[in-house]
Amino acid sequence: MQELLKKALLIAETYDVSTCKNCAVVYSISYMPHENNKLQAKEYIKNNNQAKMLDDTPCGQALIELGLEGKVNNVGKEITKIWQIASMRYIQSAIGNITAFVKDADERSTFCQTELSEIMQNHKITQINGIDKNIFYQNFHPKRY
DSSP: OHHHHHHHHHHHHHSOOOOOTTOEEEEOOTTOSOOHHHHHHHHHHHHSTTOEEGGGSHHHHHHHHTTOOSOHHHHOHHHHHHHHHHHHHHHHHOOEEEEEEOTTOBTTSHIIIIIHHHHHHOTTEEEETTEEHHHHHHHOOOBOO
16 A cells, blocks of 8 residues: 555656646535535536546546545545645646636535635636636635534
């Protein structure tokens, strides 16, 4: 397992996570009883051929091929940390508008714990779902349990 985690960490830290301007898509499903946000993100990507989620990047695909796909609350701390590193890099490389499927996101999710703060720190990201990112942030209220 340690070798797998070392390989996964190298992938998370180095593999390509880039998207074109206005093409980054995020979703939140952790700690939720369903995957509606991910399903909506996939549907959005079908209709917007340049859009992609972290899962669609070489980094995400390599992590999934290692068998590390799953909800944060189901995969363990080490794997969660690996995905958080990949997510952080993904958001740091994004430009323009982020399309976010985060309805009822749990405050413990990767979106709330990692991605949202990275979006706010990335001056190249100006909007979330077509709304000024600062206004989105002020109005965003994660679901709390």
